[in-house]
Amino acid sequence: MSIVIGSQNPAKIAAVKDVFAQDEVMAADAPSQVSDQPFSDAETRLGAINRAFNALKSASGEIAIGLEGGIMYVDNELYLCNWGALVTRNNNIFTASGARILLPVEIADELKKGMELGDVMDAYAKKQDVRKKEGAIGIFTNERISRQDMFVHVVQLLRGQWEYWEET
Numbered sequence: 001m002s003i004v005i006g007s008q009n010p011a012k013i014a015a016v017k018d019v020f021a022q023d024e025v026m027a028a029d030a031p032s033q034v035s036d037q038p039f040s041d042a043e044t045r046l047g048a049i050n051r052a053f054n055a056l057k058s059a060s061g062e063i064a065i066g067l068e069g070g071i072m073y074v075d076n077e078l079y080l081c082n083w084g085a086l087v088t089r090n091n092n093i094f095t096a097s098g099a100r101i102l103l104p105v106e107i108a109d110e111l112k113k114g115m116e117l118g119d120v121m122d123a124y125a126k127k128q129d130v131r132k133k134e135g136a137i138g139i140f141t142n143e144r145i146s147r148q149d150m151f152v153h154v155v156q157l158l159r160g161q162w163e164y165w166e167e168t
C-alpha cells in the first residue's frame with residue numbers, strides 16, 4: 001500500500017514510516033490552510049485534516065496522513081497540542097490527538113506575542129530545528145518522549161481506527 005504524508009518534517013515522516021513499516025511512504029508538501037501557529041484544538045485539528053486532503057490531491061497514495069502541531073488554552077495556561085488526520089480516497093476521515101503538556105510561562109508569553117513555537121524553542125534551547133528533532137515535547141520531558149514518539153502514538157491511533165472501521 002502507498003501512503004502520503006503531508007509534510008517534509010523529518011519527525012513526522014519518521015513517525016508514519018514507523019507505524020507503516022511494511023508500506024511505501026511518500027512525503028508531499030501540503031498546506032494546512034490554518035495559521036502557521038494554530039491556537040486551539042479545533043484549528044490544529046482542521047490543519048491536520050486539510051494537510052491530509054491536500055496531500056492526497058497532490059500525490060498518488062491510497063491514503064494520506066496530515067499531522068499538525070499547535071497550542072491550546074486550558075483556562076489561562078497554554079498547552080502543546082497535536083492532531084493527526086487520516087483520509088481515504090472515498091473521503092472517510094479519521095482523527096486523533098496527541099499527548100499534551102503545559103508550556104512554561106516564558107514560552108507562552110512569546111507565543112502570545114505572535115511568535116511560532118518552533119522559533120521560540122530554538123532560542124530557548126539554543127539549538128537549531130528543534131521542531132524537526134526532539135520537539136518542545138522532547139525538551140520539556142527530558143527527552144523521554146520525542147516529537148516523533150508523540151506522533152507515532154497519533155499515527156497508531158489513526159491506523160487502528162481506519163483498520164477497525166474500514167478493513168476486513
Ligand SMILES: O=P(O)(O)OP(=O)(O)OP(=O)(O)OC[C@H]1O[C@@H](n2cnc3c(O)ncnc32)[C@H](O)[C@@H]1O
Binds near residue numbers: 036119
Ligand atoms: O514542516 P511542517 O510539517 O509544517 O512542520 P512544523 O514543525 O512547522 O510543525 P507544524 O506546522 O505542525 O506546527 C505548527 C507550529 O508549532 C510548532 N511546533 C509544534 N510542535 C512543536 C514541538 O514539539 N516543538 C517545536 N515546535 C513545535 C512548529 O514549529 C510550528 O511553528
Ligand SMILES: [Mg+2]
Binds near residue numbers: 036
Ligand atoms: Mg509548519
